[in-house]
Amino acid sequence: xxxxxxxxxxxxxxxxxxxxxxxxxxxxxxxxxxxxxxxxxxxxxxxxxxxxxxxxxxxxxxxxxxxxxxxxxxxxxxxxxxxxxxxxxxxxxxxxxxxxxxxxxxxxxxxxxxxxxxxxxxxxxxxxxxxxxxxxxxxxxxxxxxxxxxxxxxxxxxxxxxxxxxxxxxxxxxxxxxxxxxxxxxxxxxxxxxxxxxxxxxxxxxxxxxxxxxxxxxxxxxxxxxxxxxxxxxxxxxxxxxxxxxxxxxxxxxxxxxxxxxxxxxxxxxxxxxxxxxxxxxxxxxxxxxxxxxxxxxxxxxxxxxxxxxxxxxxxxxxxxxxxxxxxxxxxxxxxxxxxxxxxxxxxxxxxxxxxxxxxxxxxxxxxxxxxxxxxxxxxxxxxxxxxxxxxxxxxxxxxxxxxxxxxxxxxxxxxxxxxxxxxxxxxxxxxxxxxxxxxxxxxxxxxxxxxxxxxxxxxxxxxxxxxxxxxxxxxxxxxxxxxxxxxxxxxxxxxxxxxxxxxxxxxxxxxxxxxxxxxxxxxxxxxxxxxxxxxxxxxxxxxxxxxxxxxxxxxxxxxxxxxxxxxxxxxxxxxxxxxxxxxxxxxxxxxxxxxxxxxxxxxxxxxxxxxxxxx
Numbered sequence: 001x002x003x004x005x006x007x008x009x010x011x012x013x014x015x016x017x018x019x020x021x022x023x024x025x026x027x028x029x030x031x032x033x034x035x036x037x038x039x040x041x042x043x044x045x046x047x048x049x050x051x052x053x054x055x056x057x058x059x060x061x062x063x064x065x066x067x068x069x070x071x072x073x074x075x076x077x078x079x080x081x082x083x084x085x086x087x088x089x090x091x092x093x094x095x096x097x098x099x100x101x102x103x104x105x106x107x108x109x110x111x112x113x114x115x116x117x118x119x120x121x122x123x124x125x126x127x128x129x130x131x132x133x134x135x136x137x138x139x140x141x142x143x144x145x146x147x148x149x150x151x152x153x154x155x156x157x158x159x160x161x162x163x164x165x166x167x168x169x170x171x172x173x174x175x176x177x178x179x180x181x182x183x184x185x186x187x188x189x190x191x192x193x194x195x196x197x198x199x200x201x202x203x204x205x206x207x208x209x210x211x212x213x214x215x216x217x218x219x220x221x222x223x224x225x226x227x228x229x230x231x232x233x234x235x236x237x238x239x240x241x242x243x244x245x246x247x248x249x250x251x252x253x254x255x256x257x258x259x260x261x262x263x264x265x266x267x268x269x270x271x272x273x274x275x276x277x278x279x280x281x282x283x284x285x286x287x288x289x290x291x292x293x294x295x296x297x298x299x300x301x302x303x304x305x306x307x308x309x310x311x312x313x314x315x316x317x318x319x320x321x322x323x324x325x326x327x328x329x330x331x332x333x334x335x336x337x338x339x340x341x342x343x344x345x346x347x348x349x350x351x352x353x354x355x356x357x358x359x360x361x362x363x364x365x366x367x368x369x370x371x372x373x374x375x376x377x378x379x380x381x382x383x384x385x386x387x388x389x390x391x392x393x394x395x396x397x398x399x400x401x402x403x404x405x406x407x408x409x410x411x412x413x414x415x416x417x418x419x420x421x422x423x424x425x426x427x428x429x430x431x432x433x434x435x436x437x438x439x440x441x442x443x444x445x446x447x448x449x450x451x452x453x454x455x456x457x458x459x460x461x462x463x464x465x466x467x468x469x470x471x472x473x474x475x476x477x478x479x480x481x482x483x484x485x486x487x488x489x490x491x492x493x494x495x496x497x498x499x500x501x502x503x504x505x506x507x508x509x510x511x512x513x514x515x516x517x518x519x520x521x522x523x524x525x526x527x528x529x530x531x532x533x534x535x536x537x538x539x540x541x542x543x544x545x546x547x548x549x550x551x552x553x554x555x556x557x558x559x560x561x562x563x564x565x566x567x568x569x570x571x572x573x574x575x576x577x578x579x580x581x582x583x584x585x586x587x588x589x590x591x592x593x594x595x596x597x598x599x600x601x602x603x604x605x606x607x608x609x610x611x612x613x614x615x616x
Contacts (some may be wrong), residue, residue, distance in 0.1 A: 216280065269340040
């Protein structure tokens, strides 16, 4: 049950059977291909208990049970650098590719053909280690297949970042967007500015709901956080490279810079006070905009800021071989700029009409710095405001509008819209999830298409999903937020558009749930949770309708404070809420088996939603 769906998949009669005598053969002397072969041998040996060996050098005739990995002597243009062919059958297995990356992705597909027990971390007895006989030809739709990992809001260790890489490559992602700096922490060692990590990497540990924490007091220790040394970064880059992943560094500017200006206050337009944010409120959000309570911006009118940016990006560019540097550019609160005499002088001198043009002035100067390091600049779609830097690449996050506009101007685009791929959003009803300001269910994510209608597809170089970690405190919850929605993103970025099919996708997701159960990885079962739709008018009592994302589920409910099972009333249409009920409990079943979570919905919450619907 393969995710993402291959470009071409044909099932044949018969099966391939892995034997205790099987081995992995890598033809030729390519070191990357040999490394893939060893990984495959190890992946097969652990759950089976077989001692699967790696053989290298000249290929031997394929024998029953053996697995051949081979680089094409004459490249197949249709496969590119990441495509592969995979053939399995009674005679054995052959994976071919133009480059080792293709062998690596072919290996991931091959492992998915085995029973879910292949995910065991110890040997399992009495398993028929067989795959169906298949012929697969596969290659990606997009070259840029990314996941963004925010390690600033909450710090994750070097080993946890490696774990993130290991999990993403299973689904053929090849780009790790590394969000390294923000208001809550600066996470990369910069030798020119040691206070960035001495001061900026640390805040006060808080537990609860991010954004509602009390302001830290002077006596609370600022010992929560961490950073990566430059040696750590080199190690992560090498680790990713071996798994055919590029790492895109993001150094956020000019907004989201509280950690920066706390470390070096002279880089601000205002006099402070400044602090590294610990999750307390420091920005006012309102429809259509925001304003900072505490200045968290770099000052575009200060030439020393550009000296700072130059030195920081010099070190970043020397560390990261990827040809792009992300400079952020989003959600820059400009209310402190409006009060700044230095900004007013800059606007007069440069004939800047408004604060958006001030940010554009900053962005264009930063782009020249980025390009002076031999890199290309990429930023969030706010860099469009006030005029786009000439060679910039836009990452469109506020829906698809920014990407469409950038493409019309001839700029390359990476699509990462909130509407489809923001993985920090809630996955089920808000009554069950850690509170975030929006919900994004799996079926919505599955409709993501990086190329909007009317846009030149050559300018859309790919897409990615973004995982902001304000409400993500540890790896277990990180997994819960990533999967299964990242399955859907992987399919949007790898598989041919015409092969996308929700009803075909769901059973493959459920197969991977079984694999995750065995591997003891966490995932969100939200796809089984019912969707509450409330209605009320002046002549009728409150009603609620319960639906599900996937077909074939039954939902049972109670209003009497007891716990429903399949012997309780089944939701088949609008349900009238009893006048004096205080709580509605619901649970989903597939046949005789409970499959969803017991959800406890206060009737008061239903009434609030009905009122909001009425106001709409």
